[in-house]
Amino acid sequence: MDKNQFRNDTIQILIAVVILALLPLLFRGAYQLRVLNLFLLFMLITIGFNLIFGHTNQLFLCQGALAGSSMYVSGLLALNYGIEPWLVIPLGTLLAGGLAAFFSFIAVARKLEAIFLGITTLSFQLIFQNLIVGLRDITGADIGFIPPELSLGPLTSLLGRSQAYYYLLIIILVVTLLIYRSVMNSNIGLALKMILDDEMASEIVGVNVRRVKITMAFAGAMLIGFTGALYGFFNAYVAPSLYEFTSLDIIVLIMLIFGGKATILGPIVGAGVFTILNEILRPLGPLTVLAYGVVLMILFIFFREGIIPWIKNKTKLPLI
Amino acid sequence: MTIILEGKSLTKYFGGLPAVRDVDFEIGQGEIVGLIGPNGAGKTTLFNIINGVLKPDRGRVIFRGKDITGLKPHTVCKLGMARTLQVPRPFLNLSLLENVMSGAIFGNHNTIARSKAEEIAYRMLEVVGLNHKHYVIAKNLTLQERKKLELARALASNPEIILIDEYMGGLNPAEVKEAMELLQRIRKEYKVTIFWVEHVMRAVMQLADRVIVLNQGLKLAEGKPSEIAQDSRVIEAYLGGGVV
Ligand SMILES: Nc1ncnc2c1ncn2[C@@H]1O[C@H](COP(=O)(O)OP(=O)(O)OP(=O)(O)O)[C@@H](O)[C@H]1O
Numbered sequence: 001m002d003k004n005q006f007r008n009d010t011i012q013i014l015i016a017v018v019i020l021a022l023l024p025l026l027f028r029g030a031y032q033l034r035v036l037n038l039f040l041l042f043m044l045i046t047i048g049f050n051l052i053f054g055h056t057n058q059l060f061l062c063q064g065a066l067a068g069s070s071m072y073v074s075g076l077l078a079l080n081y082g083i084e085p086w087l088v089i090p091l092g093t094l095l096a097g098g099l100a101a102f103f104s105f106i107a108v109a110r111k112l113e114a115i116f117l118g119i120t121t122l123s124f125q126l127i128f129q130n131l132i133v134g135l136r137d138i139t140g141a142d143i144g145f146i147p148p149e150l151s152l153g154p155l156t157s158l159l160g161r162s163q164a165y166y167y168l169l170i171i172i173l174v175v176t177l178l179i180y181r182s183v184m185n186s187n188i189g190l191a192l193k194m195i196l197d198d199e200m201a202s203e204i205v206g207v208n209v210r211r212v213k214i215t216m217a218f219a220g221a222m223l224i225g226f227t228g229a230l231y232g233f234f235n236a237y238v239a240p241s242l243y244e245f246t247s248l249d250i251i252v253l254i255m256l257i258f259g260g261k262a263t264i265l266g267p268i269v270g271a272g273v274f275t276i277l278n279e280i281l282r283p284l285g286p287l288t289v290l291a292y293g294v295v296l297m298i299l300f301i302f303f304r305e306g307i308i309p310w311i312k313n314k315t316k317l318p319l320i
Numbered sequence: 321m322t323i324i325l326e327g328k329s330l331t332k333y334f335g336g337l338p339a340v341r342d343v344d345f346e347i348g349q350g351e352i353v354g355l356i357g358p359n360g361a362g363k364t365t366l367f368n369i370i371n372g373v374l375k376p377d378r379g380r381v382i383f384r385g386k387d388i389t390g391l392k393p394h395t396v397c398k399l400g401m402a403r404t405l406q407v408p409r410p411f412l413n414l415s416l417l418e419n420v421m422s423g424a425i426f427g428n429h430n431t432i433a434r435s436k437a438e439e440i441a442y443r444m445l446e447v448v449g450l451n452h453k454h455y456v457i458a459k460n461l462t463l464q465e466r467k468k469l470e471l472a473r474a475l476a477s478n479p480e481i482i483l484i485d486e487y488m489g490g491l492n493p494a495e496v497k498e499a500m501e502l503l504q505r506i507r508k509e510y511k512v513t514i515f516w517v518e519h520v521m522r523a524v525m526q527l528a529d530r531v532i533v534l535n536q537g538l539k540l541a542e543g544k545p546s547e548i549a550q551d552s553r554v555i556e557a558y559l560g561g562g563v564v
């Protein structure tokens with residue numbers, strides 16, 4: 001059984017990655033490449049969010065603040081002290097992980113229900129947004145700042161900047177998916193399935209539910225923080241608008257709900273569909289937020305299960 | 321007889337009202353002890369205090385000589401105390417095999433390999449009589465099957481003691497007999513002590529070595545089944561008889 005599962009996982013991950021790796025050959029324009037990079041960045045953030053919300057039901061509404069704290073800390077350190085960006089990105093990443101672990105710890109220690117954790121983390125998101133604007137002298141407020149360039153070595157001269165970024169993200173994605181897959185097939189994966197089913201029963205049969213939840217928050221937020229920093233460096237211009245609730249959190253939430261919580265393929269498909277939609281809706285300007293609000297309501301009311309579980313149910317395909 | 325589990329003046333209030341009040345008890349190694357009492361007497365609450373689902377407002381729980389008061393259920397489980405619930409809660413989206421493996425993998429004091437856990441799971445499913453259903457998803461089980469599955473999951477953690485919160489409600493006489501044989505077999509073969517809440521008096525009176533009676537949170541009586549059946553206070557608590 002485990003062996004079949006392993007082969008099944010490998011095939012599906014391989015197909016997904018091959019398709020993604022071929023996309024830049026089809027879409028070569030500068031704008032298209034930019035959208036493709038956004039696609040992978042949001043996909044990775046959604047996978048991180050999935051580890052937290054999808055697998056352990058912890059409703060974090062501060063993905064933007066986690067991604068943003070990581071970027072602002074690493075970007076500003078690199079800019080102001082002339083430190084090599086690759087050396088400070090891990091700091092930002094750890095910060096994001098630490099913040100999330102802290103919120104998760106409070107939630108389990110105080111027994112906060114999902115909704116209260118949601119409110120707490122949303123407050124943090126708003127505090128973050130305010131802080132960035134308030135600390136004008138350091139952050140440049142709305143005007144933002146230009147981080148130093150992230151060097152990709154020979155990859156850049158070989159492929160051009162955008163494509164180099166894209167394939168770096170592909171490598172990160174592959175590593176992420178392989179780790180994800182092996183964790184899901186390990187005892188931790190079993191514990192995660194148990195916790196999704198019934199937290200109290202998991203606790204009674206010997207699972208340290210608190211520890212699993214805090215660990216998942218830490219791991220998921222590290223991925224969000226790491227990707228969030230790459231997002232800022234790739235963008236070559238960092239402003240609060242990148243990490244606002246309406247420009248990041250809500251989109252990631254939609255990508256995950258639409259794709260399917262607690263699935264491997266869900267964030268990939270969800271990010272694909274809504275990256276395209278995001279580009280289509282862009283001309284609407286501020287109205288996009290309204291559109292997203294409506295989409296989110298519709299998803300929550302009618303389509304909570306998500307596209308991958310839905311297809312899985314209809315077709316009996318063993319989608320992961 | 322060695323005392324394996326001990327409660328000392330255990331007390332728990334819910335919103336000012338006592339659900340369990342100053343309850344003392346001792347369970348000896350290898351015993352089957354019945355815990356009976358009318359609805360709302362505090363039986364489930366007492367179990368919740370013992371395995372750490374609830375913190376007592378007062379009192380201590382001593383398990384194998386160690387004070388476990390206030391420890392989390394997952395720690396208590398690893399120390400060798402398994403539990404089944406009044407309303408069974410198997411993992412509904414997992415297969416029967418995975419359900420029981422979960423008990424073996426996480427409930428044992430030491431981590432055990434998956435292959436070993438699978439082996440244990442097969443055996444325990446057999447013991448409770450759910451063989452040939454290994455790959456069935458638990459949500460397709462009937463209530464009685466869920467109870468059996470929970471018992472198998474509890475056994476898979478290789479416990480010293482199991483707290484069983486009602487196992488025989490809704491069974492016909494033949495099934496009750498079968499269930500009694502199962503509990504006896506568990507004690508004998510796996511050397512498990514059993515602390516057991518049950519409303520089916522016939523079964524308790526036949527199977528238990530001793531019976532503890534709770535009423536309105538207080539320990540009303542304790543003794544051999546034959547003594548309990550004669551006890552006028554117990555009979556009164558059950559509204560004028562019908563205990564046996
Ligand atoms: N979580 C809770 N919050 C508030 N009151 C509770 C809670 N759990 C139990 N109670 C109350 O405590 C008392 C004891 O309940 P408990 O479930 O322990 O009884 P029981 O002996 O198991 O009854 P039954 O035979 O019906 O299962 C009852 O009055 C019940 O309403």
Ligand SMILES: [Mg+2]
Nearest residue numbers: 363364365406
């Ligand atoms: Mg009860």
